[in-house]
Amino acid sequence: MRLIEVISPEYLRPRLLALAQAHHAIDAWCGATNEDGRISVRMVVNAENTQRLMEALQGMMMKEPTARIVVLPVETTVPMPGQPNTAPRPDAPGGRDLTLEELYTRMAKEGNLDRNFVMLIFLSTIAATIGLAEDNTAVVIGSMVIAPLLGPVITFAFGVSMGARALAMRALFTAFVGLGLAVLLSLVIGFLWPVSVSNAEVLARTEVNVAHVVLALTAGAAGVLALTSGITTRLVGVMVAVALLPPAAVFGMLLGKGEFEPAMGAALLLGVNVICVIIAAQFVFLFQGVKPRRWVRVGQVERFTPKDWFIWLLIGTLLLVGLVVLILVRGGF
Structure with missing residues (x-):
């Protein structure tokens, strides 16, 4: 209510x-x-x-x-309301509990590049790098949860679906900055710190196959469903299933160590996760009725159109196909 x-x-x-x-x-x-x-x-x-x-x-x-x-x-009212006497209309949003206005407000916060975002990237990258270097699974999982990288990626997909160009571009910039900072910091740590590149946590992020593509699409769709249903606690599992920080940290660490071949595997995994989340999010938002509309006093003049949504989806699909081809070639298919 x-x-x-x-x-x-x-x-x-x-x-x-x-x-x-x-x-x-x-x-x-x-x-x-x-x-x-x-x-x-x-x-x-x-x-x-x-x-x-x-x-x-x-x-x-x-x-x-x-x-x-x-x-x-509203949590509840007294007396309790009865069942609605009319069935939901066919154009009712599919399973979306939050209004577009509430989603827009939440997504706008997720797409902001501020000091808290940069600090969380800094701290989570250090935690992830230490966990990877020490082969400590618990620390790596903890870094996944505190890393804020998934937010701007989903916000970008939301902005494209809503037709909000300013929001989408801001979120895309935030995601690029966050990933860039994570790779740069882990590269410096990998260069200065005697990190073993043969432990299980590192090697797990250098191996990528088609199953990772399916997992990333599934987890991305689940993340958007959790977000739009208002039950954000479910996002923790999504952050672990389709984590962006560990492969970014492994990529930077291996570059710092001069291990370019396994670094390519980490880069492929990172790219697959990012693109799959965006594609899955776009389809879930479309299913839930998130589409361009007019706003009261928002002041946005330039907007995406449905054609723009299709172009972004096509770009993402082509990038994903290219990554899958690289994965198959790298696996000796």
Whole structure:
């Protein structure tokens, strides 16, 4: 459930209450008119009706510069609401519990390049490099969990699906910077530290086959489903299944040691994971109804179109096919 509070000019009160009724709100009520002539209308709505109500509200508010919509999660209400008396419409989002507005806000945070992101990359890379060098599986898994690299990769796919060019490009830049920092730092550590390149944790990231492609696609799709369902605890398993940091750290370490042949395997694994997550995320977002739309006062002029979505998917598919061919050639197929 969601509590939607609409702050708007007082004359819109009847239309807002009518929208709440039309979209099967559990309850709706109004406050008194403020000194500035605005009124607060609150609506309690089931999750399956929230997105359509939000779209209707935004369409109404497009020409109201003083209007604002606030969405809050609701754990429960007393009395408990009964079962909705209407079945979800065919165009209802497939299994998506968060509204597009909530997803956009969450993804915008994941795609930011700030001091916390850089610090987490720095710390997780050190932890991963130590775990790999010492052949310590627990430390490597811990570094996977604290590494923030999966966020901007999924955010890029979300930005492309939403048609938000600025968000997608910012996330892509953040992902490149994060991966670049991880490779550079691990390269320096590998050059200065006597790291063994023959232990199990390192060798596991230099071997890549078609099964890794299937795993990365599956885990990427699961990660987006976990994110859009609002149950972020499931993302921990996805971070471990399709980790980006360990292969990036192994790639840098092996470059620092001058071991270029096994470094190629780590680079292939890293590329497969990144591209598969993006492709899987694009399809899951498409299935869940994430598509370009108008926004209230977002101020974005340039947008991706469905054609752009297809072009990015084609680029990713071609890159993935190229990587699979390299994997097969490298494996002596």
